Amino acid sequence: MNEQIILSVQNLTMHFGGLVAVGDMSFDLQKGDLLSIIGPNGAGKTTLFNLLTGQLQPTSGEVVFRGEDISALAPQERAQIGFGRTFQISKTLTSLTALENAMVGAFLHRRSLAEASEYAMEILDMVGLAHRADVKAGILTLSERRRLEIARALALDCSVLLLDEVMAGLNQKEVESVIELVRKLHADGLTVLVIEHNLKVVRAFENRVIVMDFGQLIADGTPEEVLSDPDVMEAYLGRKSA
Amino acid sequence: MLSFLNIVIVGLLLGGIYGLVSMGLNLIFGVIRIVNFSQGELVMLGMYGAYLSWFFLGLDPYLSSIIVVPLLFLLGVVLQRFILQPLQNEPFMQIFATFGLLMFFQNLVLAITGGTGYSVRSAASSAVITMGEINVSLPRLIVLIAVIVVALGLNWFVTHTMPGKAVRAVTQDRRSARLMGINVELAFMLTFGAGAALAGLAGVMLAPIYTLSPQIGGNFILAAFAVVVLGGLGSVWGAFFGGFIIGLVEAFAGYYFDPALKHAIWFLIFIIVLIVRPGGLFGIAGAEEMGLREQD
Amino acid sequence: MSKIDQQEAGAPAAPGRSSPHVTRLRTELGRIAAIAAVFGAAITFWQGDPFILNIMAYTFLFGALASSWNIIGGFGGQFSLGHGVFFAIGGYTTANLYFHWQISPWLSLIPAMILAMLVAVLVSWPTFRLKGPFFAIATLALNEVALVLANYFDTLTGGPRGMMLPFNAGLANMVFTSRLPYAVLMLGFLIVCLVVGAMVLRSRLGYYLQAVHIDEDAARAAGIDVLRVKLSGMAVSAALTGIGGSLFAMYLRFVDPPTLLSIQDIGVKFLLIALIGGVGTLYGPLAGALLIIPLEFHLRATLGGMLPGANLLILGALLVIFSLFMRRGVVGAGQALWARYRRTKNE
Numbered sequence: 001m002n003e004q005i006i007l008s009v010q011n012l013t014m015h016f017g018g019l020v021a022v023g024d025m026s027f028d029l030q031k032g033d034l035l036s037i038i039g040p041n042g043a044g045k046t047t048l049f050n051l052l053t054g055q056l057q058p059t060s061g062e063v064v065f066r067g068e069d070i071s072a073l074a075p076q077e078r079a080q081i082g083f084g085r086t087f088q089i090s091k092t093l094t095s096l097t098a099l100e101n102a103m104v105g106a107f108l109h110r111r112s113l114a115e116a117s118e119y120a121m122e123i124l125d126m127v128g129l130a131h132r133a134d135v136k137a138g139i140l141t142l143s144e145r146r147r148l149e150i151a152r153a154l155a156l157d158c159s160v161l162l163l164d165e166v167m168a169g170l171n172q173k174e175v176e177s178v179i180e181l182v183r184k185l186h187a188d189g190l191t192v193l194v195i196e197h198n199l200k201v202v203r204a205f206e207n208r209v210i211v212m213d214f215g216q217l218i219a220d221g222t223p224e225e226v227l228s229d230p231d232v233m234e235a236y237l238g239r240k241s242a
Numbered sequence: 243m244l245s246f247l248n249i250v251i252v253g254l255l256l257g258g259i260y261g262l263v264s265m266g267l268n269l270i271f272g273v274i275r276i277v278n279f280s281q282g283e284l285v286m287l288g289m290y291g292a293y294l295s296w297f298f299l300g301l302d303p304y305l306s307s308i309i310v311v312p313l314l315f316l317l318g319v320v321l322q323r324f325i326l327q328p329l330q331n332e333p334f335m336q337i338f339a340t341f342g343l344l345m346f347f348q349n350l351v352l353a354i355t356g357g358t359g360y361s362v363r364s365a366a367s368s369a370v371i372t373m374g375e376i377n378v379s380l381p382r383l384i385v386l387i388a389v390i391v392v393a394l395g396l397n398w399f400v401t402h403t404m405p406g407k408a409v410r411a412v413t414q415d416r417r418s419a420r421l422m423g424i425n426v427e428l429a430f431m432l433t434f435g436a437g438a439a440l441a442g443l444a445g446v447m448l449a450p451i452y453t454l455s456p457q458i459g460g461n462f463i464l465a466a467f468a469v470v471v472l473g474g475l476g477s478v479w480g481a482f483f484g485g486f487i488i489g490l491v492e493a494f495a496g497y498y499f500d501p502a503l504k505h506a507i508w509f510l511i512f513i514i515v516l517i518v519r520p521g522g523l524f525g526i527a528g529a530e531e532m533g534l535r536e537q538d
Numbered sequence: 539m540s541k542i543d544q545q546e547a548g549a550p551a552a553p554g555r556s557s558p559h560v561t562r563l564r565t566e567l568g569r570i571a572a573i574a575a576v577f578g579a580a581i582t583f584w585q586g587d588p589f590i591l592n593i594m595a596y597t598f599l600f601g602a603l604a605s606s607w608n609i610i611g612g613f614g615g616q617f618s619l620g621h622g623v624f625f626a627i628g629g630y631t632t633a634n635l636y637f638h639w640q641i642s643p644w645l646s647l648i649p650a651m652i653l654a655m656l657v658a659v660l661v662s663w664p665t666f667r668l669k670g671p672f673f674a675i676a677t678l679a680l681n682e683v684a685l686v687l688a689n690y691f692d693t694l695t696g697g698p699r700g701m702m703l704p705f706n707a708g709l710a711n712m713v714f715t716s717r718l719p720y721a722v723l724m725l726g727f728l729i730v731c732l733v734v735g736a737m738v739l740r741s742r743l744g745y746y747l748q749a750v751h752i753d754e755d756a757a758r759a760a761g762i763d764v765l766r767v768k769l770s771g772m773a774v775s776a777a778l779t780g781i782g783g784s785l786f787a788m789y790l791r792f793v794d795p796p797t798l799l800s801i802q803d804i805g806v807k808f809l810l811i812a813l814i815g816g817v818g819t820l821y822g823p824l825a826g827a828l829l830i831i832p833l834e835f836h837l838r839a840t841l842g843g844m845l846p847g848a849n850l851l852i853l854g855a856l857l858v859i860f861s862l863f864m865r866r867g868v869v870g871a872g873q874a875l876w877a878r879y880r881r882t883k884n885e
Binding site: 053055074075076079080084085087091092093094095096099100103104105107108111113114116117134152153156 | 559560562563740741742745746748749752753755756757758759760761762763764
Binding site: 334356503 | 615617619664665667668670671672674675676678679680682683686687689690801806809810813817845846847848850851853854855856857859860861862865
């Protein structure tokens with residue numbers, strides 16, 4: 001087994017009744033990679049994401065993390081071994097302050113209030129929310145809440161960051177600033193997996209892209225390769241314009 | 243053999259009572275997704291309504307339903323409009339508010355009556371029907387018939403009438419129902435009113451059977467919770483059969499164990515069902531509240 | 539510019555304070571010490587008035603109990619209506635040990651606490667699968683089961699007639715001839731509950747409980763074992779409630795099922811007090827007790843004779859009114875007013 005492979009998806013399959021939401025997907029994620037998974041609505045991206053985070057248990061196949069099968073682990077157990085995630089519909093802890101939100105993550109590996117709050121503050125600074133530390137999460141803007149979710153994941157000292165449509169609902173300027181943040185985190189050595197609907201975003205990362213359609217992997221390569229693939233154009237854009 | 247049959251009859255008659263008091267609670271939960279802790283007190287108010295009509299107007303308790311049921315309907319509409327509607331998205335505050343109503347109604351009646359127990363006489367009160375060796379008191383038989391009629395009627399209403407279909411639409415998908423032009427708030431007000439009216443009807447039917455006390459609602463509310471949880475929250479037939487299950491369990495437990503423990507036994511069954519099959523034996527309505535449904 | 543934004547957004551943190559802020563345990567302990575001093579002075583001032591001392595003892599006791607409930611109910615968002623069960627376990631444990639074996643109530647606080655905690659964990663393990671109103675119904679049913687069992691197993695509880703505890707005055711027996719030591723005792727218990735509450739709130743467990751309360755999925759994503767956190771909060775809460783039951787039994791020197799397990803007078807009273815004061819805040823439950831308990835005494839004294847249940851009638855109405863208009867209780871309303879005052883002052 002290649003030591004550089006941090007996360008490996010092997011023949012992952014998920015059936016809902018007769019519907020095959022994810023069918024026999026396999027791919028590897030290298031340490032330090034920035035991988036984007038795209039696909040049209042209903043392609044099975046969210047199901048795949050939930051299989052990775054432990055929200056769902058696969059019908060068959062495995063999710064292997066650092067050489068160990070973790071398919072049966074619950075979401076919190078995956079967080080404990082190094083998975084950080086965001087939610088498509090942002091789930092910040094609205095009645096706590098931004099700092100306290102990040103602290104909830106920081107407490108995973110830090111027992112004391114002082115350590116957790118200090119570390120949480122560093123993380124908030126990293127994602128550009130330090131000036132909003134005392135503000136309740138419920139009154140942050142959408143893009144700030146997205147950053148806060150990333151902060152909470154980072155505070156877990158995660159080794160893989162999974163972002164679920166983290167750009168959805170943001171305007172152009174906000175999208176650019178989140179892209180910049182993700183690039184920065186990736187440049188600092190973090191392994192990132194992005195699930196996105198938005199094609200522009202994927203192009204912006206200039207890294208490896210996987211395209212899904214009807215629960216299958218239909219293309220895997222650089223954005224240029226993938227976006228010039230006729231199957232992808234048909235599956236993705238063909239239906240989108242219809 | 244005879245005693246066995248007797249226990250079954252006692253259990254079925256009890257089941258009729260429990261089923262009847264659960265119908266309103268179940269309707270309200272099924273449609274509005276509110277757990278109304280004060281439902282037992284609405285039954286209690288129905289019983290006192292029957293008493294008042296009997297005392298002042300000389301109405302037979304069964305006849306008094308023509309006054310009591312509409313009044314409780316109105317009360318239900320008012321409660322929904324002014325108390326529960328503002329708390330629509332606040333499940334915790336709904337618990338507080340409906341429990342506050344429970345305390346309010348119960349102690350209001352206690353303060354007015356001073357805690358004196360009343361009983362209501364009907365022409366049917368002491369009538370007993372004898373079938374072979376088995377005696378059945380007429381008021382209890384009337385309750386049994388009433389619960390069958392109510393269950394059939396409710397079922398017909400939601401499957402065959404336009405307002406009933408509107409209610410089902412609201413139950414299944416509030417937002418889409420609103421888009422289809424259904425006035426959801428009005429539907430909720432009418433539903434809560436109907437639930438309260440059913441509680442009033444149950445109260446009227448039970449008035450000749452029980453001695454009236456302000457605390458009597460407490461005997462019904464937990465039974466009703468047990469019934470609807472057992473039967474499946476929001477399902478008409480679930481509440482119907484759930485009532486009989488609880489009634490039979492109580493009758494047998496009372497006979498074979500100890501009458502003093504019968505409540506503990508069905509409470510335990512209730513808690514076990516709540517935990518093992520939170521959706522009840524007849525459906526999974528309400529599953530999303532309990533987090534059973536997979537989130538997408 | 540960004541400073542103005544913050545104010546516009548209604549930032550609760552005072553503008554002008556530069557460093558972000560998390561309240562430390564030390565700060566809370568200072569506040570609790572101040573509360574202890576004020577109440578201690580009140581006891582000294584009214585030491586000759588048994589009527590007032592009685593009200594104070596009840597206020598401190600129920601403030602403490604509501605604070606205990608608040609640990610799982612307020613911080614953790616698990617609306618238990620069954621805390622009467624843990625209260626009764628404490629009461630009956632101490633009563634039995636004192637009645638049959640003359641064991642000092644001071645000692646029996648320990649088994650009372652442990653037993654309440656054990657039962658709480660055992661019954662909560664399955665019931666924590668239920669959410670919101672269903673958890674409330676299950677705990678309500680549990681309280682009713684306990685009531686039936688307490689009436690039935692009369693060798694342990696004295697049944698419906700209850701147990702009268704012998705009057706052997708002395709510090710070791712926790713039985714006093716005057717009300718003064720009881721008021722001091724209940725104040726001590728209140729301080730213990732506030733300190734434990736502060737230790738929970740200003741620690742990892744407190745933040746985890748709040749996270750679980752607000753969003754279980756988000757909590758799991760942060761690596762939180764939701765069930766374990768709920769059980770930890772419940773264990774602490776039930777242990778304190780058990781101690782409260784022991785103290786209550788010794789104060790009344792009488793226990794029977796309605797005294798310990800009445801749903802309206804005990805189980806729901808805890809959350810009612812917490813709601814009126816401010817659910818989920820550290821000092822809200824105490825504020826609620828300061829309002830509710832003297833009010834109840836007053837109502838019982840003035841209306842009780844003519845209108846039985848008048849106190850509960852008014853509490854029921856308050857419950858509805860607070861859930862409609864002041865769902866964050868008097869403490870929450872106070873905080874909102876304070877924030878508004880700070881904002882207008884800064885404009």
